[in-house]
Amino acid sequence: MILTAKNLTKSFSSSEGKFYVFKNLSIKIDKSDLITIMGPSGSGKSTLLNILGTLDTFDDGSIVFDQKNISDLNKDQISKIRNKHIGFVFQYHHLIPEFNAIENVLIPQQIFGKKINEPYAKELLDYLGLSHRIKHYPAQLSGGEKSRVSIARSLINKPALIFADEPTGNLDIENAKNLVRLFKKINNDFEQSFVIATHDPQIASAGKIKYFLNEGILSISDHV
Ligand SMILES: Nc1ncnc2c1ncn2[C@@H]1O[C@H](COP(=O)(O)OP(=O)(O)O)[C@@H](O)[C@H]1O
Ligand SMILES: [Mg+2]
Known part of the structure; x- marks a missing residue:
């Protein structure tokens, strides 16, 4: 088991008082x-x-x-674990304007002193339909292309656990399908775990385990 979350409760406070997003939510990854x-x-x-x-x-x-237990760790220890083992695929990620596409993808390897794996960066970019944009700078890329470069960047270090929040929201149908294929391939080839949040039933159907979250209740869904 990589991650076990038990009885999570989360509230936010607003001007109208405290409200709970969920109570006693449990999930294992x-x-x-x-x-x-x-x-x-x-x-x-x-x-x-x-x-x-x-x-x-x-x-x-x-x-x-x-x-x-992450409650027993301090901020630095938690960041270390996060940087080493957890990847995030968000819709909007900033690229460094002075670096071209492949250089941006390779940044996490430089930061963490890992061996630069340019062929894997190329493979990821290729899989995301960007093989003709490898040397392009962010200013020369469309919004969707930039988003795909940032996705490749979040996968380059092969994190054990990847969270993808509405990862296809910014992509056209073809690239959305490619991204899901890429997730499946990485999941299969490298045994990396994925947790993908989506409101799109087609994306959700790619899951080996499918959950539905509504009104604070997380349930296994067999409707997707
Ligand atoms: N930082 C925050 N402060 C107050 N309320 C928040 C905050 N983040 C999210 N919420 C509220 O929590 C609920 C869940 O939000 P969110 O997790 O973004 O939902 P989803 O990703 O499913 O659309 C919403 O009602 C949202 O308005
Ligand atoms: Mg959301």
Whole structure:
């Protein structure tokens, strides 16, 4: 088991008082899992992914990652685990304007002193339909192309666990399908685990385990 979250409760405070996004929500993520979480807008998908990815706090419950209870760790220790093992695919990620596409993809390897794996960067870009844009700078790329470069960048270090929040929201149908194929391939080839939040039933159907989040309840869905 890579991650076990038990009885998570999360509330936000607003001018109208405190409201709960979910109470006592539990989920387990195993090696090689491909999990999709479908749910209407505002149901708490992003909140849940951010909490599981250690980017957000929670009121109550526990998260055990790689046998470590993250509540027992300090901020630095949590960042270390996150940087090493967790990847995030968001819709909007900033690229560094002075770096071309492949250089942007390789940044995480430079930051973490890993061996530069240019062929894998090329393979990821190729898979995302960008083989003709490898040397282009962000200013020379369309919005969708930039988004795909940032997706390749978040996958380059082969994190054990990848959270993708509405990853296809910014892509056309063809590239959305390619991205899901890429996730499946990586999941299969490298046993990396995925948790994908989406409101798109077609994307959700790619999951090996399919959840539905609504009104604070996370349930296994067999309708997708
Ligand atoms: N930082 C925040 N402060 C207050 N309320 C928030 C915050 N983030 C999210 N929410 C609220 O929590 C609920 C769940 O939001 P979110 O997780 O973004 O849903 P989803 O990703 O499923 O659309 C929504 O009602 C949203 O308005
Ligand atoms: Mg969201």
